[in-house]
Amino acid sequence: MTTEKPSKPRVHHLVQAPVKPLDEDGVLAGVSGTIVWLVITIFLGLNLNILETNGHTWWFWTGVVGTSLGIIGTIYVWNRGRKR
Structure with missing residues (x-):
């Protein structure tokens, strides 16, 4: 015969802040990263003989x-953002 101990209710000490999510679709991040890659590629293309x-x-x-x-x-x- 097994005796079960009564379980205590869990107390959570961390509380999630009520912050609204950003309405970000990723286009700005994609364009920014692509521009950085494009600038790097142009620079490397101009110095291709050294490479x-x-x-x-x-x-x-x-x-x-x-x-x-x-x-x-x-x-x-x-396109994904346009379909929303």
Whole structure:
């Protein structure tokens, strides 16, 4: 036979503040990040001969991929926000 102890009610010491969520759709973040990648890619493209000399052309292609993914992501969040 098992005797069960009465359980005490849990007391929570942390309380969630009543803060309204931001009405952010991600377009500003996507555009900002894409612009940064684009500036980096342009800079690396202007210095491509230095990158080729040192064997670091993959830096340029990383910038191209970052810019491309940024454009795709920005279009996605823009369309998602429009459908709301």
